[in-house]
Amino acid sequence: MQATIAIGEPDAAAPDVSRAYAWCVFALTFGLLLADYMSRQVLNAVFPLLKAQWQLTDTQLGSLSSVVALMVGLLTFPLSLLADRWGRVRSLILMAVLWSLATLACAVSANYGQMFAARLFVGVGEAAYGSVGLAVVLSVFPAHLRATLSGSFLAGGAFGSMLGMALSGIVAAHLGWRWSFATMAVFGLVLALIYRLVVTERRIAPQCALAARAARPRFTPRSLARALFATRAVIYAYVGCGVQLILPGALFAWLPSYLVRAYDMRLDRASVIAALFVLTSGLGMIVCGALTDRIGRHRPWRRWTMAILFCAASLVALASAFHLPPGALQLGLIGAGMFIASGACGPTGALVAELTPPAIHGTAMALWALANNLLGLAAGPVLTGLLADRLGLHAALEWIPCAALVSALLFAAGRRTHARTERS
Incomplete structure (x- = not known):
């Protein structure tokens, strides 16, 4: 839901990228959104295992989930502004790498304190991905498709949550909860690498910058x-x-x-x-x-x-x-x-x-x-x-x-x- 920050941007000029490349950008950005929510929801699927192994209270378990949403809420706006100035594609890649490494840190956590710190950085990495990712997607499509694209992109949060919860539970039941976190981390890192190779600032950032400068209030x-x-x-x-x-x-x-x-x-x-x-x-x-x-x-x-x-x-x-x-x-x-x-x-x-x-x-x-x-x-x-x-x-x-x-x-x-x- 934090992705809606991008909807208020002024209309950009018609994109000069090909239709195939535009849909490739959408697919990869949507894929990283899935990875975002899969990394966020992996914890909830393994609550019973963590509670039993570390003797955690339900309050502690709840805090491990809430700290991600807390960081997303606090940092969405400032990090989105920074991404507009530093470069949206570079920012997306950095975010994906950060939340994936933090998810990997969850896999090797030895106690509640280490897990809490790792989950906090998951939230930092994910904070502005929705808003900046949607801005990138909208920049390579005509303006008349914005409503459809926005709705489709935001639905990725539910799909990612579903996949993360289901796959993590299955992996944890067969291999242990640490492998659930490791699997999501590897998935995010691989997608970030593919994104870095395919999506470039040179092809889409100039239009974003012109649109932002044209009518910034x-x-x-x-x-x-x-x-x-x-x-x-x-x-x-x-x-x-x-x-x-x-x-x-x-x-x-x-x-x-x-x-x-x-x-x-x-x-x-x-x-x-x-x-x-x-x-x-x-x-x-x-x-x-x-x-x-x-x-x-x-x-x-x-x-x-x-x-x-x-x-x-x-x-x-x-x-x-x-x-x-x-x-x-x-x-x-x-x-x-x-x-x-x-x-x-x-x-x-x-x-x-x-x-x-x-x-x-x-x-x-x-x-x-x-x-x-x-x-x-x-x-x-x-x-x-x-x-x-x-x-x-x-x-x-x-x-x-x-x-x-x-x-x-x-x-x-x-x-x-x-x-x-x-x-x-």
Whole structure:
């Protein structure tokens, strides 16, 4: 979700690269995005093994997952700005090498402290990849394809999470958890090498630089802050989406462990099933966004309503699921809840774009990504771990859906504020 920072860039001139080369750039950049999320999610698949070997608490396990999202949230915006100035292709390669080496460091970690430090650097390496990678992709395609490319590129996060969770569980079950990290590290390093040989700054960077210089807005820090928080409604949008993402953040991290503990599944099977739920979440984000566009095309205020409905539906589905005993009905409700849990991202992105000036849409999207990562994706795993240490994992997952109620109330307040502002 941090990739949306690139959407606000001014239209570039028509690219002068061939169609085949453009699609090659897309494929390789998309491949590295898969490697990004595979390296991020490998940890969640091996939670049970780490807990048993190092005698970790659930809070410690949650912190190993949250620290990556925390670094992504903090560093997305500044590292994206640096990449625009230093060179996007060079930056992407450096990022991929850094997160891959950090993932390799996870494989040789001897204790919790070493693993935490390695995961922190995984987050540093991955922080700006989505935004800079999307900027590179958009620079080699005509402007009329931007919406399609942006949606397709962002979906790579869900696909990478699914692959990382499933493959890591299978590798860990047969070879041990260290090989899960090593496999993802080697995959990232090989792709980074191929990227370095095929994609060159000389062919795509000049257009990016010209586009950036052509219409870069001049803002003082004070005027930029006023534009980013132009109305109270946009603040409700930022915070509401961030809080809602506590649900997918928690479930992405803890579903494999829950399936092992509650269903007595083998780790490899639990990882594959959890990966399918992650894929469901990605597909739901696409469907919910398209549905919001269709329903709210002529009545933009309906975006608030759709966000509220998605939050309410995920609350009902997931709260009901975790109040049931393990079984087919519970799994079905978890799948339904996962499908809707990230649905608020679509309407929220549209609202942020509507409520901020076009000249700073890129910065506004970066701020939205910051809220999503810090309030949701980083907070979800560690909050669940804290509750699990006190109440047990099942009870913790019973409470986590309450975040959707808070989010729905924030979106309702945003809708009311927006309507009042339009009338005045």
